[in-house]
Amino acid sequence: MVGVATIRRKRTNRRTYHHGDLGPALVREAARTIRTDGVEAVTLRDVGRRLGVSRTALYRHFADKAALLAAVAREGFQGFSRELREAWNADSGGLQGFRAMGAAYIRFARENPAHYRIMFGQFRDLCDSDPALADDASASFQVLLDALAALERDGAIPAGGDRHALGHFIWASMHGAAMLSIDGQLGAGPAAADALTALMVDRVSAAIATRP
């Protein structure tokens, strides 16, 4: 009885403060809008309205709109890291794991194009709002560096080179392919994307197999 009353009280409070944790709800709602309608569709008025809250309520939880987008970008990088790691592990690493990781890279961008654009397109601006964003981005890059270290250890690629630079080359190549793919500049549709993925994975693999 007391328990029920307590829950009731909580529910009432939640309704008063609009489901209690507005911060996470704002991030969730912004991410949803970004996914369905793109970044430019995110307005504080709309996000607030959808949560039954005024357009200025956000300022109790974030410094400004950029800080909200930075939070979305952070979640994006965390999911990105997870998917890259899973792709690498699913094939137990090796060159097959490396290829799977490359495919996962382009797949993530294509399945979350608006997220991907925020993560990379507005990176500097958003880092000013939330420096932790740089850490989440570094963690994604680290997944690649770890894979390269394993490949070197197993003799799949030459060891003793500049692993960090090699990572930059791979990162840049896949990033360019991902961006051009979601912009439809290298052909539209899944078939073109699959062809691009195979092309990039083949060529990048060839490029890291030997010393330049």
Add this chain to the structure above:
Amino acid sequence: MVGVATIRRKRTNRRTYHHGDLGPALVREAARTIRTDGVEAVTLRDVGRRLGVSRTALYRHFADKAALLAAVAREGFQGFSRELREAWNADSGGLQGFRAMGAAYIRFARENPAHYRIMFGQFRDLCDSDPALADDASASFQVLLDALAALERDGAIPAGGDRHALGHFIWASMHGAAMLSIDGQLGAGPAAADALTALMVDRVSAAIATRP
């Protein structure tokens, strides 16, 4: 005497209609703002004010703001094509010319970062405003395809492969490097840019030297 009077009349007309050709002047002014302060700083009010014209005068020359930006992007691609072609020709083609072209690619992006972001970042939107933008972009890609054809003819790279696909790989790789470079995500400053340029040119050259 008559000549002077004619010039005077012309000048008067020009002042009345604000130096006669407002269309090109708007593009020039928008490009200037983009170069110095970035795309987000381009407002129709400011561009108009700087040209001594109302903020709605633009609509006599362009359908909307996107069409103005599309015109800037078109000029961007034309300059881009020119610089790529000059880099290739300066070294009389060959693998040296190819390397010079790669360096010119990243140099263009770094010297015109805001232009480069408009050209690629908003490509689809701007093509809706001005379909000719796609032609200017294709012309840039064609410079690369022509270079690859010459390299194949001279036996510098293997012939008989999918030249178009090879071009996509190179384009994507350099585009990613250019984007990450102007976003400062692969280190800031000219030294980092030079290192990145050498890295990309080395690795991409290695990737196209052999069949995957």
Add this chain to the structure above:
DNA sequence: ACCTGAACACCGTTCAAGT
């Protein structure tokens, strides 16, 4: 501590009106 409502200084675009 958390949220609201009015106000402020901006946008791009439309449209009737001027020359």
Add this chain to the structure above:
DNA sequence: ACCTGAACACCGTTCAAGT
């Protein structure tokens, strides 16, 4: 044909006020 000025429907953000 080319341009203006007022008006419209939006923005993000600030701030005094409410509970």
